[in-house]
Amino acid sequence: MRQDLFEQLGPICPVCSSDTEQYPLSIGAIDCQTDDHIVEGQLLCENPRCRREYPIIDGIPLLIRDLRSYLANNEASVLRRDDLSLNIESVLGDCTGPSSAFNSTRQQLSSYVWDHYGDFDPSECNSATAPGSMLNCLRSALDLAEFRPSGDQAILDLGCGPGRSSFEMAQRFNRPVLGIDLHYPMLKIASALTRDQNLCYSRRKVGLVYERCEFNVKLERPELVDFWACDATALPFKAETFSAAISLNLLDCIHSPIEMLMSLDKALVANAPAIVACPYDWSESATSVESWLGGHSQRTPDGGSSEAMVRRLLNPSGPDAIGNLQLLAEADHPWHVRLHNRSYMTYLTHVMSIQKLAN
Numbered sequence: 571m572r573q574d575l576f577e578q579l580g581p582i583c584p585v586c587s588s589d590t591e592q593y594p595l596s597i598g599a600i601d602c603q604t605d606d607h608i609v610e611g612q613l614l615c616e617n618p619r620c621r622r623e624y625p626i627i628d629g630i631p632l633l634i635r636d637l638r639s640y641l642a643n644n645e646a647s648v649l650r651r652d653d654l655s656l657n658i659e660s661v662l663g664d665c666t667g668p669s670s671a672f673n674s675t676r677q678q679l680s681s682y683v684w685d686h687y688g689d690f691d692p693s694e695c696n697s698a699t700a701p702g703s704m705l706n707c708l709r710s711a712l713d714l715a716e717f718r719p720s721g722d723q724a725i726l727d728l729g730c731g732p733g734r735s736s737f738e739m740a741q742r743f744n745r746p747v748l749g750i751d752l753h754y755p756m757l758k759i760a761s762a763l764t765r766d767q768n769l770c771y772s773r774r775k776v777g778l779v780y781e782r783c784e785f786n787v788k789l790e791r792p793e794l795v796d797f798w799a800c801d802a803t804a805l806p807f808k809a810e811t812f813s814a815a816i817s818l819n820l821l822d823c824i825h826s827p828i829e830m831l832m833s834l835d836k837a838l839v840a841n842a843p844a845i846v847a848c849p850y851d852w853s854e855s856a857t858s859v860e861s862w863l864g865g866h867s868q869r870t871p872d873g874g875s876s877e878a879m880v881r882r883l884l885n886p887s888g889p890d891a892i893g894n895l896q897l898l899a900e901a902d903h904p905w906h907v908r909l910h911n912r913s914y915m916t917y918l919t920h921v922m923s924i925q926k927l928a929n
Contacts, residue, residue, distance in 0.1 A: 571607065571608045571611075571629055571631045572607060572764075572796040573597070573608060574606060575746050575748065578724065578746065579748065579811060581595050581631075581633055581807055582595065582807065582808060583615035583617060583622060584633055584801070584804055584805075584806040585615070585620060585622055585635055586615060586617050586619070587806070589809075592808060593615055593616055593617035593620065594616050595614065595806075597611065597612075597613060597614075598613060599611050599612040604765055605765075607764070607765055608626050609626070609628065610625075610626055610627060610628075611625075612624070612625055612626065613626065613631055622637075624637065627648060628758050628761060629762070629764070629797075630757050630758065630797060631799065633798055633799065633806040634799060634800065634801055640752070644754050646672070647753075647754040647755050652758075652770075656772065656781070656782040659676075659772060659780070660779075664778055668777070675755050676772055677774060677909075679755055679756065679772070680771070680772060680773050680774040680780065680908070681907050681908050681909065682732050682756060683756075683759060683769070683771045684701050684773055684908050685701045685702065685704050685907070686701075686731065686733065686734035687701075687734060687787055689702050690769070690785055690787050690788065691783055699908065703905045703907075704731075704734060704735060704818060704905070705735075705738060706903070707818060707847060707921060708816065708818060709738075710921065711816075711845040711901075711923060712742075712845065714845075714899040714921065714922075715898040717843045717845070717923070719743055719745065719813035719814035719842065719843065720813045720839050720840070720841050720843075721813050721839060722813070723811065723813035723839065724746040724747060724748055725739050725740075725743065725746070725816070726747075726811075726812040726815040726816075726838075727739060727747055727816050728815060728816070728817040728820055728830070728834070729750075729818065729823065730756075730757075730760060730797065731751060731753065731760070732756045732759045732760050733759070733760025735749070736749035736797070737789045737790075737791070737795055739816065740792075740794040740795045741790040741791050743814075744794070746796075747795050747796075748796055748797075748812075749798075750797070750798050750802065750805075751799065751800075752799060752800075754799065757797050759771070761796075761797045763789065764792050764796065767786055767787045767789055767792065768784070768785075769783075769786070769787045770782065771783055774908075774910045775910060775911050776910050776912070802817070802820060802824060802833060803824060803826050803829035803830050803833055804829070804833065805833045805836070809837070810836075810838065810839040811839075812839065812842065813838075814843050814844065815834055815838060815842070815844040817830075817834070817847070818845070818847045819847055819848060819905065821848040822850055822852050822853075822856065822857065822862075822863075823856045824856065824857065825856070826857075826861050827857065827861060827862075827863050831846075831892040832892055834846075835895050838926040839926070840926060840928035841925065841928055842925070842926045843923070844923075845922070845924070846922045846924060847919045847920065847921045847922065848880075848919065848920055849917035849918060849919045850863070850864065850865060850877075852876075862876075863879045864877070864878065877900075880920075881897060884924060886927055894926050894927040894928070894929065895927075896924065896925050897923075897924055898924060898925055899923040900922045900923070902919065902920060902921065903918070903919050904916055904917070904918060904919070905917040
């Protein structure tokens with residue numbers, strides 16, 4: 571965790587803070603530090619009736635309301651080793667089986683890290699489908715409408731994954747960027763790149779067969795970027811903390827898309843721009859059907875269209891408005907996800923350029 575960005579953002583306790591009462595967090599302990607990065611430590615709520623503790627692990631502060639449940643459900647991810655040889659990792663993968671948490675995480679990291687950083691990997695030169703879908707989508711989204719952060723405050727990247735989008739925004743706009751996510755193994759990779767730009771991950775070839783990929787990631791302005799574990803539906807920040815925001819393919823991966831949009835509206839300063847992209851690939855494993863934005867009840871006037879429902883939510887003058895968020899422009903963009911050497915899945919992502927209007 572970057573101390574300078576922590577001081578700039580002034581996070582508040584996600585448990586006891588509300589719109590009427592807000593209690594800041596302070597640094598309670600530093601157990602391991604590298605330059606300005608707190609690698610291990612502890613944040614404390616300053617409310618004497620709360621005094622909750624939020625750990626910093628691998629440079630990642632865990633600012634989550636139900637921290638006990640998060641750590642119980644992600645124990646294996648937080649304690650996951652990254653010092654195993656490819657040979658031992660292969661034995662573990664074979665023994666635990668394809669549906670194990672170990673292999674599910676390996677598959678996710680293989681797909682996402684490949685897309686975010688594969689353009690730096692010399693071994694990707696002959697790939698039939700090139701990495702970079704996320705970057706291409708982001709760059710196209712920024713061109714949809716004039717994207718100009720307000721003031722000099724930080725930019726928020728909701729659902730940052732392994733972090734390339736956050737580094738891209740810092741390079742483009744030369745200001746601090748905070749990437750947030752709940753997927754700990756991806757955050758760990760992203761956070762490590764702010765301190766050491768040598769990347770190592772296992773790329774899936776077929777089945778349970780992986781190959782080790784190691785290369786240097788030449789990022790510009792990594793000193794402006796940090797990564798925290800936060801719930802996008804319950805952001806631990808005061809209102810109007812961020813000058814701009816992006817959220818790529820997160821809306822259909824959380825328990826409450828409506829609450830995410832409400833949190834986004836609250837976090838942005840007036841007139842701030844935002845990018846939200848989503849393929850509306852709804853799944854009960856991530857979002858209960860009742861919380862889907864479209865995707866069901868095709869008997870309604872919208873015919874179950876997710877795009878139509880989101881447009882209504884992003885119309886500040888309409889009855890279903892989410893705060894002051896207004897849709898400015900929209901387009902569809904292909905997004906390729908690599909599964910293994912011979913398999914790629916393609917989404918058609920709905921990309922939206924949004925602005926938070928002044929009251």
